[in-house]
Amino acid sequence: MRDGDHEHHAEHQASAVSPLELRVRALETVLTQKGYVDPKALDALIDAYQTKIGPRNGARVVARSWCDPEFRRWLLEDATAAIASLGFSGRQGEHLVAVENTEDVHNLVVCTLCSCYPWAVLGLPPTWYKSAPYRARAVKDPRGVLREFGIELPESVRIRIWDSTAEVRYLVVPRRPAGTQHLSESDLAALVTRDSMIGTGLARAPA
Amino acid sequence: MSYRSNADLGGSVEHGAIIQEPEGELFHAPWEPRVLALTLAMTATGMWNLDMNRAARETLADYRKLSYYEIWLAALEKLLADSGVLQESANPPPRVLRAELVAATLARGTPFERAPARAARFAVGDKVRTRADQPAHHTRLPGYARGKIGAVTRVHGVHVFADTNASGLGECPQWLYTIAFDERELWGDDSAQRSIVSVDAWEPYLEPA
Numbered sequence: 001m002r003d004g005d006h007e008h009h010a011e012h013q014a015s016a017v018s019p020l021e022l023r024v025r026a027l028e029t030v031l032t033q034k035g036y037v038d039p040k041a042l043d044a045l046i047d048a049y050q051t052k053i054g055p056r057n058g059a060r061v062v063a064r065s066w067c068d069p070e071f072r073r074w075l076l077e078d079a080t081a082a083i084a085s086l087g088f089s090g091r092q093g094e095h096l097v098a099v100e101n102t103e104d105v106h107n108l109v110v111c112t113l114c115s116c117y118p119w120a121v122l123g124l125p126p127t128w129y130k131s132a133p134y135r136a137r138a139v140k141d142p143r144g145v146l147r148e149f150g151i152e153l154p155e156s157v158r159i160r161i162w163d164s165t166a167e168v169r170y171l172v173v174p175r176r177p178a179g180t181q182h183l184s185e186s187d188l189a190a191l192v193t194r195d196s197m198i199g200t201g202l203a204r205a206p207a
Numbered sequence: 208m209s210y211r212s213n214a215d216l217g218g219s220v221e222h223g224a225i226i227q228e229p230e231g232e233l234f235h236a237p238w239e240p241r242v243l244a245l246t247l248a249m250t251a252t253g254m255w256n257l258d259m260n261r262a263a264r265e266t267l268a269d270y271r272k273l274s275y276y277e278i279w280l281a282a283l284e285k286l287l288a289d290s291g292v293l294q295e296s297a298n299p300p301p302r303v304l305r306a307e308l309v310a311a312t313l314a315r316g317t318p319f320e321r322a323p324a325r326a327a328r329f330a331v332g333d334k335v336r337t338r339a340d341q342p343a344h345h346t347r348l349p350g351y352a353r354g355k356i357g358a359v360t361r362v363h364g365v366h367v368f369a370d371t372n373a374s375g376l377g378e379c380p381q382w383l384y385t386i387a388f389d390e391r392e393l394w395g396d397d398s399a400q401r402s403i404v405s406v407d408a409w410e411p412y413l414e415p416a
Contacts, residue, residue, distance in 0.1 A: 036300045040306035045244040048310065049243070055230055095363065113215055128227060130275045132219075136216045136220070161403070
């Protein structure tokens with residue numbers, strides 16, 4: 001239901017409005033009439049997360065850290081300030097910590113209690129990040145979870161899991177792929193996937 | 208008074224698959240973005256805070272049956288009902304988030320760090336034991352990490368305390384630490400993931416070990 005099927009299904013249902021849709025419309029109508037919400041603000045909020053605040057922001061942070069040792073040091077020391085210098089800050093990113101993958105350590109981020117996620121750099125979390133199976137297993141069976149994402153780490157790599165239980169938000173800095181010395185910062189950013197910044201993926205190899 | 212969170216899932220048995228999702232696929236029904244925006248806009252009025260949102264969500268009796276945005280919707284309805292907003296005689300909101308302020312409001316966020324009133328009790332490297340009891344209110348120490356021995360690996364400063372903030376008892380800021388646990392401390396001697404798990408824990412969750 002999460003791909004083309006879903007859209008297809010939605011098209012068929014276009015004439016019938018779902019009970020959930022009606023509930024939400026009713027709520028929006030009454031809150032607007034009572035002066036609690038500005039419908040244009042709702043549009044602006046949605047637009048912000050659809051077009052401005054998403055994982056391409058985090059990818060820029062990672063690519064910069066790969067290219068600029070001074071920035072990398074700053075990022076690992078004070079991620080909130082370093083990331084703000086690139087123009088990313090605010091809601092669900094007020095207190096950021098960047099954790100770097102190395103030959104010996106692979107970082108994985110989860111929120112077992114709800115769905116805390118670094119919105120300021122990654123946007124809205126994917127459905128699986130908020131789902132019971134991921135939240136249940138990431139802390140106890142991280143290698144199993146990584147295998148589901150197609151990642152088999154060598155035994156020698158220690159897995160470091162960060163459960164986001166307060167207002168600190170974690171950004172994983174994936175390892176820079178081999179053979180990318182010649183690439184520009186923006187080409188590098190294109191290799192940085194959302195999942196690689198959660199820890200359920202690796203940065204892509206260059207084409 | 209009993210309090211039960213249905214959202215504390217770490218380490219529980221979950222057989223479902225993790226269904227991957229392409230980047231940029233944010234919503235799965237037209238009402239979902241409206242619920243997201245309504246929730247953010249209502250939190251911005253200042254009538255309740257983020258921790259109250261979380262408490263409202265995790266105590267939904269049918270939490271485990273609902274999708275993520277269904278949880279948000281049901282919690283929003285609950286908070287509205289509790290606050291009397293939908294009644295005829297409701298007071299006007301303290302603030303209203305206007306469209307022209309959205310970008311600045313998101314960029315500012317809601318910082319949770321406060322000035323320290325006293326020195327931190329623990330330092331990096333200290334061994335600590337987490338509280339074992341289950342408090343009868345919203346809390347952020349996951350069940351799997353209760354009554355366990357770990358080490359302080361980071362000190363984050365003084366942050367708004369979720370437990371009191373969720374209960375309407377004020378911010379009561381507390382020192383916040385990252386506490387790292389060896390996998391065997393959490394899951395037993397058979398655990399062989401070569402992993403370390405950390406949680407972020409406020410000082411009242413901790414005692415010296």
